[in-house]
Amino acid sequence: MDKRHIIDLNNLEQNHCAEIDQMLSGISGNSTSTLWTAKMRPANRGGKPLGSPRIEEPLESDNQS
Amino acid sequence: MSPKELLWADSEVYHRRLEKSGVALIAVQRALSADRQLVPGIDEFLRLYEWVARADPDHFTQVWQDPGAYFWTRRAVHFLAACRGEPLGTVEREYCSEVGIVNPREALAYHLAHFKKFALALAIVTGKSITFSAPYGASLPLAIPGTPLVLVGDSHASIAGFSDGAIELLNPRRTIPVPGSDPGNSADNGNGVRIDVCPSVTCDDVSVFLNSAIFHLPGLGIARGWSALPLAFQFEHQQLVTEALSAIRRFQPWTFSHLAAGLRVIGLKPPDEMFVNVSASELPGAFVCTVPADPYLFASSIIHEFHHNTLFGIEEQGPFFEASEQDEIEGENHYSPWVETLRPLHGIMHAVYVFLPVFSFWLAILHDASLDEARLGFAREQLARIPAQLQMGVNQLRRHAKLTPFGSMLVEALAAEAAQAQEEASAMGITLKTPVMGITKAGALRPLIRGGRQVTVGESLLEHLDASDVLGECAEEKASLVRAISI
Numbered sequence: 001m002d003k004r005h006i007i008d009l010n011n012l013e014q015n016h017c018a019e020i021d022q023m024l025s026g027i028s029g030n031s032t033s034t035l036w037t038a039k040m041r042p043a044n045r046g047g048k049p050l051g052s053p054r055i056e057e058p059l060e061s062d063n064q065s
Numbered sequence: 066m067s068p069k070e071l072l073w074a075d076s077e078v079y080h081r082r083l084e085k086s087g088v089a090l091i092a093v094q095r096a097l098s099a100d101r102q103l104v105p106g107i108d109e110f111l112r113l114y115e116w117v118a119r120a121d122p123d124h125f126t127q128v129w130q131d132p133g134a135y136f137w138t139r140r141a142v143h144f145l146a147a148c149r150g151e152p153l154g155t156v157e158r159e160y161c162s163e164v165g166i167v168n169p170r171e172a173l174a175y176h177l178a179h180f181k182k183f184a185l186a187l188a189i190v191t192g193k194s195i196t197f198s199a200p201y202g203a204s205l206p207l208a209i210p211g212t213p214l215v216l217v218g219d220s221h222a223s224i225a226g227f228s229d230g231a232i233e234l235l236n237p238r239r240t241i242p243v244p245g246s247d248p249g250n251s252a253d254n255g256n257g258v259r260i261d262v263c264p265s266v267t268c269d270d271v272s273v274f275l276n277s278a279i280f281h282l283p284g285l286g287i288a289r290g291w292s293a294l295p296l297a298f299q300f301e302h303q304q305l306v307t308e309a310l311s312a313i314r315r316f317q318p319w320t321f322s323h324l325a326a327g328l329r330v331i332g333l334k335p336p337d338e339m340f341v342n343v344s345a346s347e348l349p350g351a352f353v354c355t356v357p358a359d360p361y362l363f364a365s366s367i368i369h370e371f372h373h374n375t376l377f378g379i380e381e382q383g384p385f386f387e388a389s390e391q392d393e394i395e396g397e398n399h400y401s402p403w404v405e406t407l408r409p410l411h412g413i414m415h416a417v418y419v420f421l422p423v424f425s426f427w428l429a430i431l432h433d434a435s436l437d438e439a440r441l442g443f444a445r446e447q448l449a450r451i452p453a454q455l456q457m458g459v460n461q462l463r464r465h466a467k468l469t470p471f472g473s474m475l476v477e478a479l480a481a482e483a484a485q486a487q488e489e490a491s492a493m494g495i496t497l498k499t500p501v502m503g504i505t506k507a508g509a510l511r512p513l514i515r516g517g518r519q520v521t522v523g524e525s526l527l528e529h530l531d532a533s534d535v536l537g538e539c540a541e542e543k544a545s546l547v548r549a550i551s552i
Binding site for chain 2: 004005006007008009010011012013016019020023024026027028029031035036
């Protein structure tokens with residue numbers, strides 16, 4: 001694992017005070033909307049995708065290709 | 066950093082998201098320390114947090130980079146805020162509905178108990194013992210975070226802790242030894258619960274678990290029946306994933322290097338009427354793909370789904386859309402050339418973003434020209450189809466989106482790349498008269514024949530507009546398509 005990508009909670013506590021305070025402010029009811037800008041919607045609401053059309057044909061012919 | 070670098074080159078985007086979930090975990094711990102009476106289970110959570118925080122950071126990272134860690138911390142933050150009056154979000158409402166909970170305090174207590182799965186995983190990874198004050202009532206299958214282990218069997222397991230290399234279960238009291246991490250291993254104590262080992266695929270620096278159980282989470286919005294499939298299904302298609310990763314390494318090495326930084330888990334599912342492939346913003350580094358598939362199509366699906374993950378990461382830096390009277394995230398209000406139903410602008414922006422690297426993948430395949438004719442035919446179809454769809458997507462965003470300066474900068478960068486894609490396709494001699502390629506049930510590629518003749522990409526795009534642009538938003542594009550087809 002790349003050492004730069006190690007997550008150390010103790011280091012985060014010491015070096016990310018502003019982000020922790022911001023998160024605590026959101027948790028206190030001052031709106032979480034600014035904390036998580038990557039908004040989520042449940043995944044199955046995406047609408048039916050337009051994939052490549054399905055072709056109905058006997059499986060045997062697939063093996064001939 | 067230029068918009069182009071931000072969109073395609075910044076491989077730190079995955080780490081920043083992981084780091085943010087660590088920051089959120091610390092904030093949750095501090096908030097609960099200051100309010101120990103808020104809900105039952107806080108003392109146990111704080112005890113486990115202290116235990117987790119003392120772990121070797123390498124071990125903690127192995128567990129915490131599991132996609133489910135982000136899901137857990139984000140829900141914890143939202144449920145805590147909801148206890149102080151913030152409204153529940155869509156995911157939290159669905160979460161509560163699925164587990165039969167009606168208020169935020171109950172939800173927070175329920176959710177805090179599920180922190181135990183991270184402590185359990187860390188105990189397994191480090192070989193240290195842990196005992197829970199109250200047993201962990203886990204819904205099965207349970208993917209043990211950061212490991213290939215999956216607890217399967219009955220619908221629930223009551224977990225007391227871990228010691229001497231075994232998970233301790235209650236009702237009845239028994240232990241299940243944790244098997245070695247060789248895929249296919251299994252440990253069973255004959256009492257309805259066992260531990261399976263999911264397959265993993267390694268291709269150079271990319272290493273990914275094939276594990277459907279990770280998607281067994283409330284509120285995700287993904288139909289969950291398939292996530293309980295036996296792991297044998299994942300093993301069956303292991304070779305397909307290996308071949309697809311190799312294809313990405315060969316034809317799109319820059320995405321391959323991002324996969325090494327950000328891809329953790331793929332869940333394979335059989336075809337059904339529910340969905341084909343899907344990514345969730347709440348599970349960084351994970352997505353679901355349908356099999357069987359041609360390895361090159363599967364590679365393009367990986368590129369597509371993985372870039373949803375990337376864009377969700379980029380979006381952590383700031384919102385793309387200004388607040389407006391329409392809901393850009395959930396409001397299904399606009400024509401999209403990629404789906405049959407109306408879509409939110411957020412979804413259209415995601416589609417524009419993810420189809421650009423998919424276009425580049427098929428362009429590289431066509432330049433290389435070493436694959437068989439069916440695949441090259443499919444590549445030509447993609448090169449004909451994608452630029453036209455990209456242009457419609459960009460037009461829809463420019464017409465309807467109220468973008469932030471950050472969002473506007475990115476959309477204009479995407480628009481320039483969409484125009485470039487059109488130029489590259491034209492330079493290859495690709496036109497809208499390129500035949501549409503279909504896929505048989507077994508995953509083979511065939512030209513789509515209708516009325517004794519091949520259907521063209523232009524015709525299929527026009528048919529889609531006729532059927533799905535119910536608001537007439539793309540009249541200009543439709544007229545342009547009609548002209549192109551009739552020449």
